[in-house]
Amino acid sequence: MTPVIVAEASDLGEGYVIWMVFASLIVVGISTLIQTRRVGPVGAGIVLPMFTAAFAIPFCISAVVEGGPATLTSLVVVSAVVQLVVSRWLFIFRRVVTPIVSGTVMMILSITLASVVFKLLDDTTAEEPVGGTVTAFVALVIVAALALRGSALLRLWGPPIGIVGGCIAAAILGIYDVSRVVEAPWIGLPQEWPGLEFEFGVAFWTLLPSYVFLGIIIAIQTNGAAVTAQNASFRGDRSIDFRGVQGAIAGSGVSNMLAGIGGTVPTAINPAGAAFMQTTGVASRHIGYAIGLIFILLAFVPKASGLLSTIPGPVMTGYLVLVTGTLFADGARTVIQSEPNPQKLIVAGMCFWIGAAFQFRLFDVPDLNPILNGLMKSGITTGGFAAIAMILYLELTNPRRMRFRSKLDIDSLPELNDFITKFANSRRWGEAMRDRLMAVGEETLLTLAPMDFNLDLNADDDEIDDVERTLVVVASSDGDVAELEFIGGEGGQNIEDRVRQLQDFDDENIVEQELSLQLLRNYASSVQHQQYHGTDIITVRIEPPGA
Numbered sequence: 001m002t003p004v005i006v007a008e009a010s011d012l013g014e015g016y017v018i019w020m021v022f023a024s025l026i027v028v029g030i031s032t033l034i035q036t037r038r039v040g041p042v043g044a045g046i047v048l049p050m051f052t053a054a055f056a057i058p059f060c061i062s063a064v065v066e067g068g069p070a071t072l073t074s075l076v077v078v079s080a081v082v083q084l085v086v087s088r089w090l091f092i093f094r095r096v097v098t099p100i101v102s103g104t105v106m107m108i109l110s111i112t113l114a115s116v117v118f119k120l121l122d123d124t125t126a127e128e129p130v131g132g133t134v135t136a137f138v139a140l141v142i143v144a145a146l147a148l149r150g151s152a153l154l155r156l157w158g159p160p161i162g163i164v165g166g167c168i169a170a171a172i173l174g175i176y177d178v179s180r181v182v183e184a185p186w187i188g189l190p191q192e193w194p195g196l197e198f199e200f201g202v203a204f205w206t207l208l209p210s211y212v213f214l215g216i217i218i219a220i221q222t223n224g225a226a227v228t229a230q231n232a233s234f235r236g237d238r239s240i241d242f243r244g245v246q247g248a249i250a251g252s253g254v255s256n257m258l259a260g261i262g263g264t265v266p267t268a269i270n271p272a273g274a275a276f277m278q279t280t281g282v283a284s285r286h287i288g289y290a291i292g293l294i295f296i297l298l299a300f301v302p303k304a305s306g307l308l309s310t311i312p313g314p315v316m317t318g319y320l321v322l323v324t325g326t327l328f329a330d331g332a333r334t335v336i337q338s339e340p341n342p343q344k345l346i347v348a349g350m351c352f353w354i355g356a357a358f359q360f361r362l363f364d365v366p367d368l369n370p371i372l373n374g375l376m377k378s379g380i381t382t383g384g385f386a387a388i389a390m391i392l393y394l395e396l397t398n399p400r401r402m403r404f405r406s407k408l409d410i411d412s413l414p415e416l417n418d419f420i421t422k423f424a425n426s427r428r429w430g431e432a433m434r435d436r437l438m439a440v441g442e443e444t445l446l447t448l449a450p451m452d453f454n455l456d457l458n459a460d461d462d463e464i465d466d467v468e469r470t471l472v473v474v475a476s477s478d479g480d481v482a483e484l485e486f487i488g489g490e491g492g493q494n495i496e497d498r499v500r501q502l503q504d505f506d507d508e509n510i511v512e513q514e515l516s517l518q519l520l521r522n523y524a525s526s527v528q529h530q531q532y533h534g535t536d537i538i539t540v541r542i543e544p545p546g547a
Helices: 002-010 014-037 054-066 069-088 099-122 131-149 152-172 179-183 202-233 242-261 272-280 285-299 302-309 313-338 342-359 370-376 379-397 410-426 431-454 461-466 495-504 512-523
Strands: 050-052 267-269 402-407 470-478 481-488 526-532 535-542
Touching: 002 014, 002 054, 002 302, 002 313, 014 050, 014 242, 014 267, 014 285, 014 302, 054 069, 054 099, 054 202, 054 313, 069 202, 069 242, 099 131, 099 202, 099 313, 099 342, 099 379, 131 152, 131 313, 152 313, 179 302, 202 242, 202 267, 202 379, 242 267, 242 526, 285 302, 313 342, 342 379, 402 410, 410 431, 410 470, 431 470, 431 481, 431 512, 431 535
Parallel strands: none
Antiparallel strands: 050 267, 402 470, 470 481, 481 535, 526 535
16 A cells, blocks of 8 residues: 555656556565564564554655655665664664654654545546545445444454445446556566665755654664564563564564665554464464565455555545554554653653644744755654754763762672762661662672673683673663663673562572572562673662652
C-alpha cells in the first residue's frame, strides 16, 4: 500500500508504481531474512517481519513531489545512516531519544499523515461525486468493526478484509479499474528502473531534518518492537537483551539502506509479528525464513504487484484512517505510560500543538530563505525540535548528576564510598540513606568485578594486566529516591535475571557467590541490567529506609 500511494502521488506513470512495489517486496524479503538470521551485529536473531512504513507516506510524497526519485533515494539513505548510528550508540542516545520525544513525534506524525490521507478521496473516476466517500466509508466500517470486536485472528486480518470489501464497493460504483491486473503477466520483471541517482538540491536540505527524525522514529519503533518480540519469543521471564535490540535497529538501518538504493520507500518492523507469536505460540525462526522467501517470490509475480497497485485511493483512505488513529493512540500511550513526570507530559501537549500549528499554517510565518521556509512547513521538524529543546531544558535545570570514574576493582571501594557520601550530603540526606547507598554501591561493585574478570579467564597474566577495566557511576535523584547507574565493560550473565532467580527460588542456603546479589536485592527497590555491545549498564533505584 505505501509504495503505491507514494508512486501515484509522484505522477511518474505506471512504470514507477510497478517498480516501487517490486523493489519494496524484494527489500522487505531480504531484510526479514537478515533480522531472523542475524549476520554479525546486524539482525535481531528472532522473527521480526519487515514491512513498508505507512507513517513515512507524507515524508516520501514530499520528497518525490518536490525533488523527484533521486531526492527520495538520498533522504532514505540518510535515515538509514541515522538508524545505524543509533544502533551503535544506543546506550548514549537513551537520554536524548526519550519516550516523550518519540511519543510526541508519533502524535504529530498522525496529523501529518491525515493531511495526505483525505486527499486520496479525489482519486476517483465515478460520475457520482459521493462515490469515493461511500467507498472509503465501507472500507473504514469493515476495518473498524473487526478491529474493535473481532477475535484475535480477525483483528490481525481486519485491514486486508476491509480493503477487499472497499474494492468490492468501488467496483459496484464504477471506480475500480482492474485492467492493470488483467494485462500483467504471471511471472516477470519490471520493464522500467528509475536508476540509482542522488540529488542534493534545495528540496534535499529542506527535508533533511524531517528524514533525520524519520530515522529516529524508525529506530524507536524498532526498539519497542524488538523488546516486545523478545518477550513473546521465549518461555518464562527473562531480561531484555539489548544487544539483540541493537542488532534489530542495525538490521532496520541496513533494510532502509537497501530501500534507498532501490529507489523505494522506507521500511520498519511489522508490529503484528509479536501479536502473531503470542496468538499462535509459534516463534520458530523457520517462520521468519518462510516469510522473507514468500516476499521475494511475490516480487516476481507481476499479477500480485498489479493487484496492489490498482487499489483505489478512497479504499486506501478508509484503511489509512485506522493507521492514523492507531499511530496517534500509540504515541499518546508511549508518553503517558512511560513518563510519570507531569512537567514532561506538559512538554508533549505543547509540542503537539506547536507541530500542528506549523503543519496546518494556523498563523502567518515570515518569508525567510527557501531552506528555512521548508523546515517551518513541517510539523514533524518544528514539533520535534521543540520537544528536544524542552527536554534538554528540563535536564539542564534538574539537580546536577554526579559522576565517578575509577578502575573496576575491589580496591576502588573506598573511593566509591567517598563519592557516595558526597552525593548523599549534596542532597541533604541523613545517615541512614547514606549507609544504604554505600551498601548498594559495595554489593554492586562486588558483583561487577568478578563478572568483568571472568571475561578474560582464559588469557595469560600479562594480558589480564593489560586489560583496562573501567567503572563509571552516575548518581542522580528524583525527590527522595536515588538512582545509581553503574557503567562498565561487557559482562556475562545478566544480573537482573540472577536477582529474579533468587526471588523465584528463595531459600536459606545462600551460596557465597550469590551473597552480594541477595544483599543488593534487599537494599534496592529495583535493579535493571541493560547489556549492550561493549557496555553494560546496571541501574539501581534506592528508596529511603522505611519507604
